[in-house]
Amino acid sequence: MKELSQEDWKKQYENDENSFLLDVRTDEEYDEKHIPNSTQLDIFQAQKFMEEVNEFDKSKNYYVYCRSGKRSAQACQILDQAGVANTYNLQGGIMEWKGETNSN
Structure with a gap:
């Protein structure tokens, strides 16, 4: 896992x-505000999260975010353990995000 600043994460992504x-927040948080083209998978739903992660394409580069950066750091560690080669955590999460967002 690499911790990237807001600017570096956005530019690299x-x-x-x-x-x-990958957005690892709850459904409610995602509906309120999310980064366009993100896939939401709630890390608090542990069994479903693990089942989905095991189906992920391990060759992709995963850019992960949550509200503040803590859950996404945890998700990156889980992805790393599942065999994903490249995971990037958004420092400060969506709370500090200055890029485009959508809501449902």
Whole structure:
């Protein structure tokens, strides 16, 4: 796992053709505000989270975020243990995000 600043994470994600954007917050948090083109998978639903992670394409580069950066750091560690080669945690999470967001 690599911890990236907001600027570095955004720049790297936008220029990575092999990226997968993962939001590990709850459904309610995701509906309120999320980064466009992200896939939401609630880390608090541990069994479902692990089942999904095991189906992930391990060759992708995973850019992971949550509200503040703590859950996403935990998710990156889980992805690393599952055999994903490249995981990038968004420092400060969506609370500090200055890029584009959507809501449902």
